[in-house]
Amino acid sequence: MSFRNEPTLELRRAPARQSLLAALDALDARLPLSVPVLVGGGRGRVEGIESTDPGRPSRLVARAGGGTSEDALAAVEAARRGFRDWGRRPASERAEVLRAGAAGLRERRLELAALQVRECAKPWAEADADVCEAIDFLEYYAQGAAELESGPELVQAPGERNLMRHAPRGVVAVIPPWNFPLAIPTGMTAAALAAGNAAVLKPAEQSPASALMLIEVLHAAGVPADALALVPGLGDAGAALVRHPGVHVIAFTGSSRVGLEIVRTAAQTPDEQGHVKRVVAEMGGKNCAIVDEDADLDDAVPALLRSAFAYAGQKCSAVSRVLCHEAVAGTLIERLAGATEALIVGQAEDFATQVPPLIEQEAQERVSGYSHLAAEHGRLVVQRDEPPGEGWFAAPTIAADLPRDSPVLHEEIFGPLLAVDVVADIEAACDAVDALPLALTGGLFSRNPATVERVIARSPVGNLYINRATTGAMVGRQPFGGNRRSGIGSKAGGPGYLLQFTEPRVVTENTVRHGLVVE
Amino acid sequence: MSVQVDFEAEIRRVGQALADAMPTHARNPLEAVDRKAMELAERDERLQAALLRLVDVTPACRSLEDLAGHLKGYLDEVGERPPSLDAAMRAAHTKAGRVALGAAATAGVRHMAHRFIVGESPRDALRAIERSWAEGIGTSLDLLGEATVTQAEADRYAERCADAIATLARAAAHWPERPALERDSLGPIPRTNLSVKVTALTPLIRPEAPHVGREDAARRLRPLLRAAREARAHLHVDMESVDALETTEDLFFSLLEEDEFRAGPSAGIVLQAYLRESPVQLERILDRARRAQREVALVVRLVKGAYWDHEVVEARQQGWRPPVFESKADCDRNYERLTRRLLDARPLVRLLIASHNLRSISHAIALNRLSGGEDRDLELQVLRGLGDDLARALARSGLRVRTYAPVGDLMAGMAYLVRRLLENTANESFLHDWRGGAPLEELLAPP
Structure with a gap:
């Protein structure tokens, strides 16, 4: 495959930074944005939801339509119509449209990054990387769709012709989270469209404006209005889509709680529904990094810091538990603590910021709850002052000496809290990882090839990173997705992902007439 | 043009004088112990990688046996090993062998480090x-x-x-x-x-x-x-x-x-x-x-x-x-x-x-x-x-x-040492060519 990732901006160069700040100024002048319900080319309501700046909650970023169950029904009806045309277009034509979409995102990349800074408090480097990932998804799945159309090679016997085709399934409900406000919606939508389905996108209520820009770009690139609808809204709009008998595939990324609820609902097959729904779900993680006694702590400390605290730990791939060999635990904890104290907590728009505010008040309360638990059950190694000013900040925290049954060691926290758990050896670390029901990402810091091999063999996780940070998966390079209760289906940005949005059809033609092969 | 020719002639004169002023062993400035390792390393990229990884991990190893274990792991990834290294691999099968191998490797790395670290x-x-x-x-x-x-x-x-x-x-x-x-x-x-x-x-x-x-x-x-x-x-x-x-x-x-x-x-x-x-x-x-x-x-x-x-x-x-x-x-x-x-x-x-x-x-x-x-x-x-x-x-x-x-200290110096070793074994390095016996005329030619 000749795929190449979209280059990120070289932010170590001043002109690149200045161009982003100028884009932010231009965006600020346009706030608040209006995000309507967009179904079948018609603009619906723009009232109901308000998305605000997590770093300054008094700043309104967007007013979005509070999509209702009726809006969801209308969107699915439109999508069924849209599917009839879009699904019949040759894959090469669909791929061209998606590539035009990628070009559209490229053109607006500064504005899109700026919007993430405001709407989701995503620091610049990560906002820019998110835009690049969105572009990558469009390019990668466009290429994948064209390759999929020729179908796999089947065994051919004399007198018969065997073909396998991947047909689109129909209508896909796309339900993404807010933490990768452009990349994840783009990835799931692009896969659905590339395979020939129509899509209804129900963005997270925290990031409707990023979704709107995506829809605008894709419509402008040539995706028919009927084949792609936008239904901003709260949970009930999403639930209506999941229940709808006209929906064939539900592509979801988000919490385990909602994901499992979707799996249960989608399993229902009411009489009027002529198919079994398929769920593609990426859910939470409780990601551990193992630090062996021979690890290079000069590298491990910055990598752990990045894995745990970048974007305030609000990535499903973030590390929240370090399993450290007892021989280096003292040094590691001391250096991690000192490095955590040096982290810069601040507003996302400041290029210096490493730990921005959390997405919303509820998140702040949840993280604070886990910090209290950690203090109660164990010890807080670093306790930083709360950052001044408004915004949903949470101070980066390191906890240690926790009992093995502490929820801090088992539950997904999704915030800047890292627990260090000391183990006697690598086997014990692998046992601890193996005991977790979540298996999304994992990390290992070791310089012993034998240890690396052993940990690879024992790791249940979907993505294992060795001697580097556990975040920042790249399309095509690190296809991403979890195992066990962290996800179902194959990996986003990897070979095979598109297959989930298709149904295979095998055709066998008898080519014998009157005893002669007539091929 | 003639100014240019004179200039090149002057560069050659200066270079020749410097080469003449080098100590006689200067054509091979690496000393015996690490010279062997470096020569081996220059012949085979994977062997070079194994050597660098060994140098890099030495300070983090807690015992000679531990170091030998790492060395064996790195050498396992080298395809065709020279006979001397095969012997080392066999030694790693026993505890006594691992301790001896670890001691030899530590001495080698220490010796190399002392050359670069004053x-x-x-x-x-x-x-x-x-x-x-x-x-x-x-x-x-x-x-x-x-x-x-x-x-x-x-x-x-x-x-x-x-x-x-x-x-x-x-x-x-x-x-x-x-x-x-x-x-x-x-x-x-x-x-x-x-x-x-x-x-x-x-x-x-x-x-x-x-x-x-x-x-x-x-x-x-x-x-x-x-x-x-x-x-x-x-x-x-x-x-x-x-x-x-x-x-x-x-x-x-x-x-x-x-x-x-x-x-x-x-x-x-x-x-x-x-x-x-x-x-x-x-x-x-x-x-x-x-x-x-x-x-x-x-x-x-x-x-x-x-x-x-x-x-x-x-x-x-x-x-x-x-x-x-x-x-x-x-x-x-x-x-x-x-x-x-x-x-x-x-x-x-x-x-x-x-x-x-x-x-x-x-x-x-x-x-x-x-x-x-x-x-x-x-x-x-x-x-x-x-x-x-x-x-x-x-x-x-x-x-x-x-x-x-x-x-x-040796421990802290490893990152530096590894960088210097990389530089020294790079195929494009001047020292590499010089040791390899490239003629002075060629080494002094305009780039």
Whole structure:
């Protein structure tokens, strides 16, 4: 495959930074944005939801339509119509449209990054990387769709012709989270469209404006209005889509709680529904990094810091538990603590910021709850002052000496809290990882090839990173997705992902007439 | 045209004279123990990788047996092993064998480290520094340490720097006079010379926010500049990867532009010729030096640059154009262009040519002479362990030469050592060709 990732901006160069700040100024002048319900080319309501700046909650970023169950029904009806045309277009034509979409995102990349800074408090480097990932998804799945159309090679016997085709399934409900406000919606939508389905996108209520820009770009690139609808809204709009008998595939990324609820609902097959729904779900993680006694702590400390605290730990791939060999635990904890104290907590728009505010008040309360638990059950190694000013900040925290049954060691926290758990050896670390029901990402810091091999063999996780940070998966390079209760289906940005949005059809033609092969 | 021919002839004359002044064993400057390892390593890339990984992990190993286990793991990944290494692999099957193998490997790594690292502390290094001084070779100390990730680590590094300045200055007061090392046509040159790394002075190096690291490092560099001024020492700020370039340059000039440093100390910065942007950077440096209106000349150390692999890998992973020249000839040509520009920029600057490339060195010396300069107005620098013979040849020829000498414990020195080993075994390195017996004529040809 000749795929190449979209280059990120070289932010170590001043002109690149200045161009982003100028884009932010231009965006600020346009706030608040209006995000309507967009179904079948018609603009619906723009009232109901308000998305605000997590770093300054008094700043309104967007007013979005509070999509209702009726809006969801209308969107699915439109999508069924849209599917009839879009699904019949040759894959090469669909791929061209998606590539035009990628070009559209490229053109607006500064504005899109700026919007993430405001709407989701995503620091610049990560906002820019998110835009690049969105572009990558469009390019990668466009290429994948064209390759999929020729179908796999089947065994051919004399007198018969065997073909396998991947047909689109129909209508896909796309339900993404807010933490990768452009990349994840783009990835799931692009896969659905590339395979020939129509899509209804129900963005997270925290990031409707990023979704709107995506829809605008894709419509402008040539995706028919009927084949792609936008239904901003709260949970009930999403639930209506999941229940709808006209929906064939539900592509979801988000919490385990909602994901499992979707799996249960989608399993229902009411009489009027002529198919079994398929769920593609990426859910939470409780990601551990193992630090062996021979690890290079000069590298491990910055990598752990990045894995745990970048974007305030609000990535499903973030590390929240370090399993450290007892021989280096003292040094590691001391250096991690000192490095955590040096982290810069601040507003996302400041290029210096490493730990921005959390997405919303509820998140702040949840993280604070886990910090209290950690203090109660164990010890807080670093306790930083709360950052001044408004915004949903949470101070980066390191906890240690926790009992093995502490929820801090088992539950997904999704915030800047890292627990260090000391183990006697690598086997014990692998046992601890193996005991977790979540298996999304994992990390290992070791310089012993034998240890690396052993940990690879024992790791249940979907993505294992060795001697580097556990975040920042790249399309095509690190296809991403979890195992066990962290996800179902194959990996986003990897070979095979598109297959989930298709149904295979095998055709066998008898080519014998009157005893002669007539091929 | 004839001027050009004369110039090339002069470069060849200078290079030939330097080659003649090298000690006779200089064609193979590596000493017996590591020579064997290096020769093996140069033949096989995977073997080279195994050797580097061994050097890298040695300080983190808790026992000889543990080290042998790592060594076996690295060698397992080498396809065709020379017979001596196969024997080592067999030894790793028993505990006694592993201990013996671990001991041999440790001794090897330690020996190699001692070649590059002058001592555990500045005090420790004094004897070697004074021996060099007696031979007419100056020293710039570089303090090795683990990466700075906390404020406490940055503080400790700054303390070590202050201690190094004091220790060296105290000792230097008693050194015999060496006029070639102590004065050029602009005036006196400090005996005490320390190189510092900005990434060690702050844990806040952020490529996308250079001001953060600059402000934090300034808190520690300012007292060091004062200490250098009081001790009449030279302070040289090293250049590292591009990620720290803007921070380093801004820090350096923002401090030197302060009134209190107008009259001193002598201070220097580095220009990396492998950077495509280096000509632009040089003009910026000259401009800032002019505006600072200091009473002492700015010292510029011209190097090829030691982070080539890092820069290329990072750029490729990000989809960026590598910031470095990717061919050796382009880099060498740029080095010569920058040399010329820097020589022309005197007396605003003092130029240091830090290179092991006989062509680059001869070019600078010849150009200086042909443009009417004096030999003492050019300083040559080499790395301890790699350029020792070259330093002696330069000193014998009456040129001003200084050795860049790292100080620190073995543990902390590994990252440095690995980088130096990479440089030394690179197929494109001058030393590689020189040891390989390439004819002098070829080595001195224009790039």
